[in-house]
Amino acid sequence: MNYLEKLKDPRWQKIRLEIFQRDNWTCQSCGEITKTLHVHHWTYEKGLEPWDYPLEELVTLCESCHEEETLCRADLEQCLLENLREANFMCSDIANLFGLVGTKTLTRNQVKEMHKEWRRRVDEG
Numbered sequence: 001m002n003y004l005e006k007l008k009d010p011r012w013q014k015i016r017l018e019i020f021q022r023d024n025w026t027c028q029s030c031g032e033i034t035k036t037l038h039v040h041h042w043t044y045e046k047g048l049e050p051w052d053y054p055l056e057e058l059v060t061l062c063e064s065c066h067e068e069e070t071l072c073r074a075d076l077e078q079c080l081l082e083n084l085r086e087a088n089f090m091c092s093d094i095a096n097l098f099g100l101v102g103t104k105t106l107t108r109n110q111v112k113e114m115h116k117e118w119r120r121r122v123d124e125g
């Protein structure tokens with residue numbers, strides 16, 4: 001069974017509906033409710049079937065946000081690391097950021113603002 005076939009499997013279809021319901025049929029990144037919705041896996045583990053993941057590893061995203069996550073994530077993560085290094089973030093600074101993010105109170109725009117602030121610090125040297 002290839003990946004596309006697995007996504008048609010009733011075990012995945014059932015989980016998918018559960019996630020859409022849990023997330024109120026709303027993209028958890030941008031709040032979109034009218035675009036086509038996808039269920040995104042935060043992580044992939046070798047050997048696990050799409051339906052084998054704990055529900056907290058899955059999230060509802062709209063088509064655009066899912067595409068962005070899939071195509072841009074690795075580059076942006078790399079960019080974030082480089083920014084942290086270039087802006088001379090200390091371990092404690094990173095730990096503080098981690099604490100902020102861990103509260104899950106940051107919106108997408110707040111994260112973008114943080115990124116802009118890092119860019120500003122980097123550009124100022």
Ligand SMILES: [Zn+2]
Pocket residue numbers: 027028029030031032061062063064065066
């Ligand atoms: Zn979205």
